Amino acid sequence: MEKTKRQRSDSFQARIRNTSARYPRLILKRLLVFFPLLFAASLVIFFSLRLSGVDPVNVMLGERQATEDVIFSLREQFHLNEPLIAQYWQWVKEVFSGSFGIDYINRQSVAVMIGQRAPITLGLVIMSTTIGTVIAVGLGVLSAVKQNTILDRVISVAVLIFVSAPSFLVAIGTLIFLTVFMPDVAFTGAINSVGDYFSRLIMPSFILALYMLAIVTRVTRSGMIIQLRSAYATAAIAKGLPMRVVIWKHCFRNAFIPVLTIVTIFIGAAISSAVLVESVFSLPGLGGLLTQAIKTNNYPIVQACLFILLLLFLSLGLIADLIYMAVDPRARIAGKKVLT
Amino acid sequence: MKLQKKIVLILAVALAVLSITACSGSGSGSETAETSDGAQESTEATEGEDTEEPVELVVAVNGEPRSLDPAFNYEYAAYHVVNHISEALLTFDQTGQLGPGLAESWEAVDATTYVYQIRQGVKFSDGSDLTVEDVIFSLERLRDPALASDVNWMFANVDTIEQTNDWEVTVKLTQPDATWQYVPATPGGQIVSKAYVEEKGESFGKNDGGTLGAGAYKLESWTPGSQIILTRNEYYWNQEDAGAIDKITVNIIPDSSAIQLALESGQADLTISSSKAVSDAFIDSSSINIISTPSIGNFVFSFNTQKAPFDDVNVRKAIAHAIDNVGIRESQYGVYALDTTVLPFGEAGYTPGTAESWIEFAGKLPDYAYNIDKAKEYLAKSGHPDGFTTSLYYKPNPIANSAAQAIAASLKQIGIELELKQLQLSEYYAYAYGGQITDGIRDYDLGLNDWLPDFPDPVGHLLPQYSSTTTGAGGSNFAAYSNPEVDKLIDAQNATTDPEERSKLLKEAFAIAAEDVPYKYLAYPNNTLLLNKKFEYELGTIWIFNFNYKDIKVVG
Numbered sequence: 001m002e003k004t005k006r007q008r009s010d011s012f013q014a015r016i017r018n019t020s021a022r023y024p025r026l027i028l029k030r031l032l033v034f035f036p037l038l039f040a041a042s043l044v045i046f047f048s049l050r051l052s053g054v055d056p057v058n059v060m061l062g063e064r065q066a067t068e069d070v071i072f073s074l075r076e077q078f079h080l081n082e083p084l085i086a087q088y089w090q091w092v093k094e095v096f097s098g099s100f101g102i103d104y105i106n107r108q109s110v111a112v113m114i115g116q117r118a119p120i121t122l123g124l125v126i127m128s129t130t131i132g133t134v135i136a137v138g139l140g141v142l143s144a145v146k147q148n149t150i151l152d153r154v155i156s157v158a159v160l161i162f163v164s165a166p167s168f169l170v171a172i173g174t175l176i177f178l179t180v181f182m183p184d185v186a187f188t189g190a191i192n193s194v195g196d197y198f199s200r201l202i203m204p205s206f207i208l209a210l211y212m213l214a215i216v217t218r219v220t221r222s223g224m225i226i227q228l229r230s231a232y233a234t235a236a237i238a239k240g241l242p243m244r245v246v247i248w249k250h251c252f253r254n255a256f257i258p259v260l261t262i263v264t265i266f267i268g269a270a271i272s273s274a275v276l277v278e279s280v281f282s283l284p285g286l287g288g289l290l291t292q293a294i295k296t297n298n299y300p301i302v303q304a305c306l307f308i309l310l311l312l313f314l315s316l317g318l319i320a321d322l323i324y325m326a327v328d329p330r331a332r333i334a335g336k337k338v339l340t
Numbered sequence: 341m342k343l344q345k346k347i348v349l350i351l352a353v354a355l356a357v358l359s360i361t362a363c364s365g366s367g368s369g370s371e372t373a374e375t376s377d378g379a380q381e382s383t384e385a386t387e388g389e390d391t392e393e394p395v396e397l398v399v400a401v402n403g404e405p406r407s408l409d410p411a412f413n414y415e416y417a418a419y420h421v422v423n424h425i426s427e428a429l430l431t432f433d434q435t436g437q438l439g440p441g442l443a444e445s446w447e448a449v450d451a452t453t454y455v456y457q458i459r460q461g462v463k464f465s466d467g468s469d470l471t472v473e474d475v476i477f478s479l480e481r482l483r484d485p486a487l488a489s490d491v492n493w494m495f496a497n498v499d500t501i502e503q504t505n506d507w508e509v510t511v512k513l514t515q516p517d518a519t520w521q522y523v524p525a526t527p528g529g530q531i532v533s534k535a536y537v538e539e540k541g542e543s544f545g546k547n548d549g550g551t552l553g554a555g556a557y558k559l560e561s562w563t564p565g566s567q568i569i570l571t572r573n574e575y576y577w578n579q580e581d582a583g584a585i586d587k588i589t590v591n592i593i594p595d596s597s598a599i600q601l602a603l604e605s606g607q608a609d610l611t612i613s614s615s616k617a618v619s620d621a622f623i624d625s626s627s628i629n630i631i632s633t634p635s636i637g638n639f640v641f642s643f644n645t646q647k648a649p650f651d652d653v654n655v656r657k658a659i660a661h662a663i664d665n666v667g668i669r670e671s672q673y674g675v676y677a678l679d680t681t682v683l684p685f686g687e688a689g690y691t692p693g694t695a696e697s698w699i700e701f702a703g704k705l706p707d708y709a710y711n712i713d714k715a716k717e718y719l720a721k722s723g724h725p726d727g728f729t730t731s732l733y734y735k736p737n738p739i740a741n742s743a744a745q746a747i748a749a750s751l752k753q754i755g756i757e758l759e760l761k762q763l764q765l766s767e768y769y770a771y772a773y774g775g776q777i778t779d780g781i782r783d784y785d786l787g788l789n790d791w792l793p794d795f796p797d798p799v800g801h802l803l804p805q806y807s808s809t810t811t812g813a814g815g816s817n818f819a820a821y822s823n824p825e826v827d828k829l830i831d832a833q834n835a836t837t838d839p840e841e842r843s844k845l846l847k848e849a850f851a852i853a854a855e856d857v858p859y860k861y862l863a864y865p866n867n868t869l870l871l872n873k874k875f876e877y878e879l880g881t882i883w884i885f886n887f888n889y890k891d892i893k894v895v896g
Contacts, residue, residue, distance in 0.1 A: 055775055061773065062765075063415075063769055063773070066488075067493050069492070071814055073485040073486050188591045188608065189591050190561075190567035279594045281598070282593045284566045284592070285565075297764065
């Protein structure tokens with residue numbers, strides 16, 4: 001009996017030791033699921049957009065008169081006279097060539113338009129999630145440590161207020177505050193330098209960050225409370241470890257995993273809530289491009305944006321899984337079991 | 341406890357550091373702005389006293405131009421930029437009269453032959469010469485269906501465009517067309533450099549290719565999605581009339597409240613007001629003037645006259661009488677619009693010289709004013725005395741939405757149930773511009789539309805909205821109205837070049853149409869400009885084509 005138990009524990013240790021070698025194989029297996037998923041999604045995106053029945057020629061012509069010759073020429077140029085399946089194949093080719101096609105309204109390469117606007121949205125998302133995570137984790141740990149004190153309650157209420165205020169309202173409010181009290185702070189115009197970039201993005205990033213505060217703070221708090229109450233934490237405190245070490249080195253590491261999951265979800269949410277904030281702060285980002293394209297049925301842009309967003313979500317999921325494996329040895333074994 | 345205090349301290353420091361970086365982030369922005377100002381001042385000081393500070397005008401627009409190519413210069417966002425870079429062969433004055441531009445004179449030899457004398461010695465903004473070849477290339481390019489330019493339809497009746505002398509271009513039409521005289525003053529007559537277009541190829545007009553014209557300004561930079569900067573064209577041919585503004589910064593601000601705040605804080609000097617609420621916000625402003633002038637456009641309720649029950653003139657008259665156009669004008673536009681008659685245009689659309697007679701003429705026509713009793717009377721006479729259920733489509737905008745609600749409430753009084761269909765923009769375009777036609781009949785019952793005529797002439801309303809030739813695909817006859825007598829009169833006025841004769845024929849056509857009521861006009865909205873008091877400008881009736889930055893005066 002004793003021997004088998006020991007053997008089992010040996011093999012457990014060995015498996016953990018060996019996981020670094022299996023890592024590449026795990027990644028490979030994840031990727032094998034990744035690509036078929038992407039292909040299926042591309043089909044759904046392309047054909048569901050066409051369900052609306054809007055004729056792209058009307059999108060191109062807009063509120064203008066046109067002759068039959070022009071209508072015919074546009075149909076030909078954009079392959080609209082071909083069957084849908086051929087149009088889909090055309091799009092797949094364009095995706096692989098990296099151009100993502102020509103948009104209906106500006107008649108410009110979609111990849112170029114997305115490339116011009118990506119830095120703004122990327123900056124907003126990275127800055128807001130970083131700011132949001134740092135503040136929320138700090139507040140969460142603090143309220144867990146100070147559990148059920150006045151400070152804890154103040155934090156809960158404050159955080160609730162932040163999340164309840166719609167971000168566009170906060171954005172307009174901020175803008176009004178700026179025009180009244182700091183008229184020199186520019187909120188319109190072009191971004192010409194790195195300094196401009198940060199000064200224009202910091203406010204909207206803060207506003208976006210508010211949105212994720214409530215949930216991330218809550219998750220951190222509850223996770224930390226469980227960890228702080230656990231036997232190992234009591235043991236660590238009892239043996240005289242400094243509280244700082246108990247909190248950050250032992251408890252927080254274990255409480256961080258669910259926080260990580262939530263944060264990756266919020267990166268996705270930040271992209272969508274960036275839309276309103278971008279528009280209020282006159283930032284030329286992807287959000288504005290996408291909403292405008294949806295409003296005008298500009299399919300080439302909509303499908304490219306959706307495809308890229310999907311790619312991003314799937315990649316984020318993949319990255320999150322890989323981080324779990326790095327942080328939590330159990331996930332490595334579980335991952336292996338699931339995948340083999 | 342001590343340890344916990346430490347944690348609190350660490351967190352507090354972390355928060356403080358964060359907020360400091362945030363402040364220094366926005367702070368550094370204003371700092372750089374200050375230093376650049378300082379640098380400017382010092383260079384001015386060293387250059388001496390006779391160099392003045394360049395005059396900059398900051399314009400706020402809510403959308404980005406699709407392109408700077410005149411071929412796609414047929415939308416509000418583009419007029420702010422392209423009209424000032426690429427000048428046209430002719431120009432409109434503030435009242436809509438034609439004047440010389442890159443053509444110093446022109447003549448209609450007969451109803452199908454127009455001759456233009458191109459101005460000599462004009463240079464593009466890079467210093468290269470503007471030749472007759474550039475002129476012909478630009479016009480031919482606009483009428484090439486492969487380019488699918490916005491103004492292609494203007495060239496529908498053009499047969500040939502040829503050089504007939506050293507500096508002379510002759511345009512021959514396949515049939516008489518009274519609208520052609522105006523085309524050279526619109527984006528349809530804007531000239532670009534042939535060499536530049538050929539060099540840039542696909543990227544011409546886009547933000548990576550730019551454009552080259554012979555207007556008063558040239559493109560300095562275009563930051564996609566946020567800013568376009570124009571500076572003086574040093575080679576501009578008309579130096580005496582080059583204006584006071586040295587630099588125009590066009591900022592793209594999608595949010596209307598952000599535009600309002602930008603004007604208030606002085607970050608923008610000029611914008612075209614998007615609504616009554618935005619204009620009203622500046623009534624007591626110390627820094628912004630509201631400049632509002634009548635326009636030639638309209639906001640209109642259209643019957644699909646091809647489709648039952650609206651093929652019955654008594655049903656149309658009943659509905660026209662049931663709609664309170666004055667109430668709609670008041671609540672949606674306030675003072676920024678004029679009340680309507682049965683004609684599609686208000687005082688701005690009346691041709692000068694014959695103005696008095698157009699106003700008198702409008703007075704003689706039935707006005708279909710709001711009157712529920714009359715509405716009931718007409719409905720009783722019609723084939724549908726007990727009312728019916730029908731639908732109204734309109735654009736996704738607040739004015740159309742409120743007007744639609746008001747109309748639905750009015751029509752209920754005479755027993756007509758209205759189903760409201762607020763469409764997406766592209767579906768709206770498909771309905772209004774003949775993209776949805778089944779068996780030759782447009783697929784809708786009633787619509788709310790806007791119409792801004794392409795030409796400052798009654799025919800700019802009559803041809804696209806009352807002619808049977810514009811009911812099909814790509815056409816803008818919202819009422820699908822066709823009456824052989826009106827068609828005949830449209831042809832007749834095209835064939836004559838005598839203004840008095842034309843005006844008589846046009847009136848006959850409108851008199852017939854007034855009896856048929858294909859449209860009920862709801863308002864003639866104004867052009868409304870918000871301009872910083874540092875500047876002065878007289879806004880014309882057709883600002884889309886004759887709004888010129890060079891005409892803006894600097895106060896003081």
